[in-house]
Amino acid sequence: MKSTFRPALVLFAMLTLICGVLYPYAVTGIGKVAFSSQADGSLVTRDGQVVGSSLIGQAFTSPQYFWSRPSATGPMPNNASASGGSNLGPTNPALADAVKSRVDALKAADPTNTAAIPVDLVTASSSGLDPDISIAAAYYQIGRIARERKMATEEVKALIDKNSQTPYLGFFGEPRVNVLALNLALDQRH
Structure with a gap:
């Protein structure tokens, strides 16, 4: 069980970083540049x-x-x-x-x-x-x-x-x- 806990925790941290931080910032940035008015409401x-x-x-x-x-x-x-x-x-x-x-x-x-x-x-x-x-x-x-x-x-x-x-x-x-x-x-x- 200990052998699977560390990879699962690392994968969880990586996916949280990618899906919860990097992806939202990238999409927001692209939206602000390409569709500024719409991104601002x-x-x-x-x-x-x-x-x-x-x-x-x-x-x-x-x-x-x-x-x-x-x-x-x-x-x-x-x-x-x-x-x-x-x-x-x-x-x-x-x-x-x-x-x-x-x-x-x-x-x-x-x-x-x-x-x-x-x-x-x-x-x-x-x-x-x-x-x-x-x-x-x-x-x-x-x-x-x-x-x-x-x-x-x-x-x-x-x-x-x-x-x-x-x-x-x-x-x-x-x-x-x-x-x-x-x-x-x-x-x-x-």
Whole structure:
């Protein structure tokens, strides 16, 4: 037994050094050099202040801003350390109640809007941190934004179109718009 203890201990120490120290530092260093912005959290700054991340959603509640997808992280919305879906299935009454309350909130915020509410405005993404909404979800909010900011609906639609992103590589995913970028464009415009 003594003859196997020393090699096992040496192997353990070597693997700890390689996997626990050298590899993480190497990957972090490569990330900082090759993908500096992403390695630092894809932070978005405005006037020298960090206002958010382009990769993590934010909870906008003011009626003059575009609203993000609901967050599945609780009790604090869009908490990256609590990332993960709600695990509520489509037949779960808690999910139905949550969706109903979100639909009611959207209708209360814009009672004249009779359009169908896009599903991504009432359901959380699987990570609970999605920074993007569909183009349909952004278009759904045009009337409220235009009214609150005293803008023409065509001007709001043009901002959405200007900030829209195509699917990755042209076919992965759906067209989308980053809510933080869109709200910053709104603030810059007015």
